[in-house]
Amino acid sequence: MATRPLKLSRWQLDLFVSCPRCFWALKRHNISQPKGYPLALNTAIDVLLKDEFDGYRRQGKPHPLLASAKSEAKLFGDAAKVQEWRNPYQGLRWTERESGHTLFGAVDDILEFPDGSLAVLDYKSSGAREITIYDSYQLQMDVYTFLLQQLGYRTAPKAFFAFFVAVKTDGFNGRLPFRGTLVEVAPNPARVLPLFHQAIALAQSDQMPSCGAQCDVCRWTDEVAPIVTGSAAPKAAPPAAPAAGSAPLDALSIERVLTGSPSVPLTPPASS
Ligand code: SF4
Numbered sequence: 001m002a003t004r005p006l007k008l009s010r011w012q013l014d015l016f017v018s019c020p021r022c023f024w025a026l027k028r029h030n031i032s033q034p035k036g037y038p039l040a041l042n043t044a045i046d047v048l049l050k051d052e053f054d055g056y057r058r059q060g061k062p063h064p065l066l067a068s069a070k071s072e073a074k075l076f077g078d079a080a081k082v083q084e085w086r087n088p089y090q091g092l093r094w095t096e097r098e099s100g101h102t103l104f105g106a107v108d109d110i111l112e113f114p115d116g117s118l119a120v121l122d123y124k125s126s127g128a129r130e131i132t133i134y135d136s137y138q139l140q141m142d143v144y145t146f147l148l149q150q151l152g153y154r155t156a157p158k159a160f161f162a163f164f165v166a167v168k169t170d171g172f173n174g175r176l177p178f179r180g181t182l183v184e185v186a187p188n189p190a191r192v193l194p195l196f197h198q199a200i201a202l203a204q205s206d207q208m209p210s211c212g213a214q215c216d217v218c219r220w221t222d223e224v225a226p227i228v229t230g231s232a233a234p235k236a237a238p239p240a241a242p243a244a245g246s247a248p249l250d251a252l253s254i255e256r257v258l259t260g261s262p263s264v265p266l267t268p269p270a271s272s
Contacts, residue, residue, distance in 0.1 A: 005095075006203055008196065010105030010143045014136045016199040019212030027203035045125040045164065045178075046108070050086070053109055053123075054079065065162055066111075069182040073119060073156070076110035085110065092147035101200050103192075107144050109162075117156040120144040120187070125178065127166045133185060137161065146189035159187045 006027065008016075016023040025031040056063045057075040066073065076082055085092050091106035109121040120141055141159040148155050164178035202209060211218045226232035 003204070005100030005102065006200055007102040007104065008199060008203075010103075010140060013103070013143060013192075013195060013199055014139050016202065017139060017195065017212075018136070018214050020202060020209035021211045021218070022215070023199065024202055024205070024209055027199075028205070042125060046123060049123045049125075049162070049164070050108065054082075057082075063162075065180045065182050071111070071160075071182065073111035073113045073160075075121075076112045076118060082107075082110060092144060092151065094147050094150040096196075099200070101196070103143070103147065103196055105140070105143050105147060110148075111156075111160060113156050117154045118148055119156040120148070120159040121162060122160070123162045123164070125164045125166075127168070129165075131161075131163050131165065131181065131183060133161070133183065138185060138188075141185055141187040142189055142192050145187035146192035149189055155187075155189070157186060159185050161185065 008027075012023060012026065015026065022033060026033070053063055053075060057077065057079055060077075062071070062074055066075070084090055085107050086109075088106045091104045093102060093104035095102045107120055108123045111119045111121050113119065122137070122140060122144075124137070145155050145159060161183040163181045163183055165181065167177045167179050170177070
């Protein structure tokens, strides 16, 4: 069993919760999930929002979103600390003294209440009609609030999302306006330490855990692998209505597509 100190990011703790197997593959075997396309639009909005909020911080003024929500909290005035806590290579970072294991995560922003307590502010942009606080969003707030506490800061029993939802009722015309809403949630930092310990224990284990329910990739892989490798006959597919003028895809055609070798002579599927 590995005993070296481990470093977990907030995102990795989220992966542990959503799919222990993927977390284990990453932390125990250094196998990461395939990279998706970069979320360039979200990243651009994130950069613009940080600039905008920083502008109000420099002027000592409330951001219009905080003003319209009549928030008594103001943007945390220590700009250098905010930059440090935003840095994905530093972030809010805490090392457990007894074990040497580390938990860290980069925030978007921090609010400060008149009594000196701090609250996390996270920017979210979305094209969805409704605002949804997903489990991973809640965990984000729990982890950041926990980290602030571990670093010795007093925290408010609140955390906030600055939600910017795309307004899609007025055409495009080369611009995409957003409607901002401040959403308050109650962070639950008390659940973070037990989760952190469970995640560390799994990262040090040789026992492969089961998959989470939110991702379908392993199920798909299990089902498609015998077809791709020709090691078993594919399951009978439900009859599909052929498009006009074309024959339905049979198993061999599917194999051509999956292997990307339409010109290679095909072997018939092995009989089971
Ligand atoms: S189900 Fe998805 S998240 Fe879980 S191990 Fe498989 S690929 Fe990873």
